[in-house]
Amino acid sequence: MRFVGLLFAACAPAWFGTVGPAVAAEPADVLIQGGTVYSGAAVPPSSDDVVIVGDKIVYVGLDGAKRYQPREIVNAQGKIVAPGFIDAHTHPETFVRSKDSKQRLNAPWLYQGATTLLIGVDGYGTPDVTKERTLFEEQGIGTNLVLYVGFGAVRTQVLDEDDRTPSTVELSEMSKLVAKGMCEGAIGFSTGLFYAPQSFAKTAEVIALAKEAATRGGIYDTHQRDESSYSIGLLNSVNEAIQIGREAGMPVHFAHIKALGVDVQGQAPQVIAAIDAARRAGQDVTADQYPWAASGSNLESSLLPRWSVDGGRSALLIRLDSAAQREKIRAEMRENLRRRGGAESLLLTSADTPWTGKTLTEIAQTWTIEPIDAALRIIRTSEHGTDVASFNMSENDIRLFMRQPWVVTSSDGSDGHPRQYATFPTKYAKYVQKEKVISLDEFIRSSTGRSADMFKLDRRGYLKEGYFADVVVFDPARYAPRADYLHPQVLSEGVEELWVNGRSAIHAGKLTGQPAGRVLLHTPPVGSCP
Numbered sequence: 082m083r084f085v086g087l088l089f090a091a092c093a094p095a096w097f098g099t100v101g102p103a104v105a106a107e108p109a110d111v112l113i114q115g116g117t118v119y120s121g122a123a124v125p126p127s128s129d130d131v132v133i134v135g136d137k138i139v140y141v142g143l144d145g146a147k148r149y150q151p152r153e154i155v156n157a158q159g160k161i162v163a164p165g166f167i168d169a170h171t172h173p174e175t176f177v178r179s180k181d182s183k184q185r186l187n188a189p190w191l192y193q194g195a196t197t198l199l200i201g202v203d204g205y206g207t208p209d210v211t212k213e214r215t216l217f218e219e220q221g222i223g224t225n226l227v228l229y230v231g232f233g234a235v236r237t238q239v240l241d242e243d244d245r246t247p248s249t250v251e252l253s254e255m256s257k258l259v260a261k262g263m264c265e266g267a268i269g270f271s272t273g274l275f276y277a278p279q280s281f282a283k284t285a286e287v288i289a290l291a292k293e294a295a296t297r298g299g300i301y302d303t304h305q306r307d308e309s310s311y312s313i314g315l316l317n318s319v320n321e322a323i324q325i326g327r328e329a330g331m332p333v334h335f336a337h338i339k340a341l342g343v344d345v346q347g348q349a350p351q352v353i354a355a356i357d358a359a360r361r362a363g364q365d366v367t368a369d370q371y372p373w374a375a376s377g378s379n380l381e382s383s384l385l386p387r388w389s390v391d392g393g394r395s396a397l398l399i400r401l402d403s404a405a406q407r408e409k410i411r412a413e414m415r416e417n418l419r420r421r422g423g424a425e426s427l428l429l430t431s432a433d434t435p436w437t438g439k440t441l442t443e444i445a446q447t448w449t450i451e452p453i454d455a456a457l458r459i460i461r462t463s464e465h466g467t468d469v470a471s472f473n474m475s476e477n478d479i480r481l482f483m484r485q486p487w488v489v490t491s492s493d494g495s496d497g498h499p500r501q502y503a504t505f506p507t508k509y510a511k512y513v514q515k516e517k518v519i520s521l522d523e524f525i526r527s528s529t530g531r532s533a534d535m536f537k538l539d540r541r542g543y544l545k546e547g548y549f550a551d552v553v554v555f556d557p558a559r560y561a562p563r564a565d566y567l568h569p570q571v572l573s574e575g576v577e578e579l580w581v582n583g584r585s586a587i588h589a590g591k592l593t594g595q596p597a598g599r600v601l602l603h604t605p606p607v608g609s610c611p
């Protein structure tokens with residue numbers, strides 16, 4: 082085969098030059114050549130040229146320079162060329178809703194090579210998808226956005242924060258809102274059954290609403306009811322989500338899959354077995370995952386019982402002044418601290434405090450008091466809450482989940498945790514390069530093509546002719562995270578060129594300032610919407 086290839090290559094120019102038709106080079110915007118090209122598909126990398134015209138990729142192959150006359154040639158020698166990364170679960174509120182156009186570029190994501198973000202997750206997506214789309218596109222955004230309609234938004238609109246079962250009329254009102262979101266272009270129905278008031282819903286209520294998304298081609302995305310041992314337990318919770326998908330008749334997607342806390346650490350194999358069994362039975366079940374052992378939270382919600390903050394901070398302080406109430410609070414805090422892995426597992430991350438960068442154990446030792454009392458002292462003095470990185474996952478579970486062929490990359494990026502700025506480079510630097518948990522192919526596949534397939538994103542996630550030109554060029558030797566738990570807002574390094582919809586978003590390692598993002602709408606099946 083090699084011989085034939087060489088022969089063809091040797092003969093082709095002469096043949097074209099003499100008897101073949103003259104091939105005029107077509108104009109193009111960008112030609113990327115010389116790089117190692119990962120197309121997003123499950124195939125080995127190539128040394129193809131990639132050619133961009135307008136917002137599309139028009140050519141991927143070896144003859145780019147012959148066939149096209151580009152305005153710009155990018156020499157990607159020694160670099161990796163891949164589809165722009167897709168972040169399956171994000172909370173970029175302080176960026177996409179900012180009044181500052183520079184902030185709306187979503188720089189933390191662009192510097193990681195991410196070009197598409199899924200938002201409205203955990204049940205927070207508004208049913209007013211058209212309104213959202215108009216806002217984002219009129220103001221200008223730096224990355225593409227994909228929207229969910231969320232259970233929390235819908236339930237709050239109809240039932241407020243009430244802990245009760247909806248009436249028939251209320252359920253139908255909620256159904257209409259889910260249908261509206263789907264018909265306006267949401268890709269699915271997201272829930273956050275862990276959070277109040279969504280946690281008040283019984284399974285049947287969720288199924289009834291999920292069906293509205295199912296009939297319109299939507300996916301069910303869930304921050305499940307319990308990732309730990311707080312209510313029904315991790316495995317029951319996984320089964321509940323699978324049941325919802327089965328009975329509503331739609332794909333199930335687990336947000337940020339994990340086994341959180343000492344009671345469930347080590348249960349990744351059972352979670353994987355439950356999902357694999359559902360998949361074998363013909364169900365479409367997938368997940369996303371962030372490559373971090375700590376979740377981001379605050380000291381208050383990590384440790385305080387929910388009833389103790391009923392009425393807000395002032396009510397909490399009054400309760401703490403009563404000896405009897407304080408004892409009750411301390412007892413429950415002790416249990417929550419145990420569940421999260423002890424005082425050693427809580428790193429205090431709020432900037433510029435006497436305890437910044439210390440674990441709760443360290444600060445308790447300094448003050449020679451119990452960790453619970455150290456936590457209470459901090460809570461009393463911190464009017465606006467205290468950020469913590471809560472180290473509650475085991476590396477073994479993280480690695481097992483990461484290796485599954487139905488898992489894709491997400492950041493869960495929100496303020497106060499390095500994952501917003503450093504998820505993709507961290508997955509690459511730690512789990513590909515250093516620990517070799519997954520291959521480079523798998524890193525790219527789980528951040529591009531597989532994600533696009535899962536979420537049915539139209540012509541995204543692959544370097545393919547006719548696909549949208551979301552393309553990243555990064556230096557495999559320099560691509561690295563710079564943010565850490567104490568400095569969570571430091572931009573990542575190593576992305577040299579990045580295009581979003583064919584427009585340059587990063588050039589020579591620097592932001593161009595172009596808001597090239599779009600809202601990517603899902604098209605419901607014909608006849609499913611008015």
Ligand SMILES: [Zn+2]
Nearest residue numbers: 203304336337
């Ligand atoms: Zn979540």
